[in-house]
Amino acid sequence: MLLTRKTQVHSRLGAKPMQADCTLASVHSILEFETGIVGVPDRRTGFLLNIVTIDEAVRAIAHPIIARASLDDESIFATVRRAAVAIAQKLELDARVRVAYFACDLNPHTRVTYKRADPALSTLTPPAMPQPTFEITASYEFAASHRLHCPGLSDDENRRIFGKCNNPNGHGHNYRIEVHCTVASEDQTAFAALDAAVENEIMRRFDHRHLNLDCPEFAALNPSVENIAMVCFGYLKQALGNAGLTARCVRVYETHKTSAIYPSGHELDHSPQAKPAL
């Protein structure tokens, strides 16, 4: 059983930007954290852990660590790990539960998650957490037009399958792409490397383009949101790998109702807001 809890905290601790590409929310913003707890629910209450207990621990223990750390030189990875360990020490006083992950929104577009390799193990100190991983999730936006059309089908058949999306002159979307990746080291340049990979591999290719007409990737491939996700993942996997990051998956939203995740099989715990396109 995995229980997830988002805790919002009104920051009053004077957090200031850590650095240009990795900015903690400023003093008047709301910081959001997410805690994942595994274990067996209590038979009587049905609770794995009371969510009030989680919120209190995040507000009293984790948040001050995150907020105050922005005032010194500690890397964001070390800070998030410190907060995760501290919150685990508190919550795991209840021996039925283990903290599986702890996530912190650095800003509305970027989240860092400290994920334990095996949350079933007792883990109150960093050395006892075998091969934990840090995950970064970042969200971006691009605008593009496309037309869904299969040349091998009749015009009537295309209209029947694709409806309005078969409009001969195309139509537009504000796509949102979430990139989920893990980092091999705790090098804070990972954030800039991720931004650069998305800029070079996705934005330069697809932003403000007609996907069918301007982009060779979709000259013979219908630019459905499923295919866009697959193409984006292929480009990002290579580029992120070159930068020491491992792409887990991408999620592309065509509308707020419709998205495609590629490859599938990943637990996606968060959907940050998209960075607005310039």
Ligand SMILES: [Zn+2]
């Ligand atoms: Zn469309």
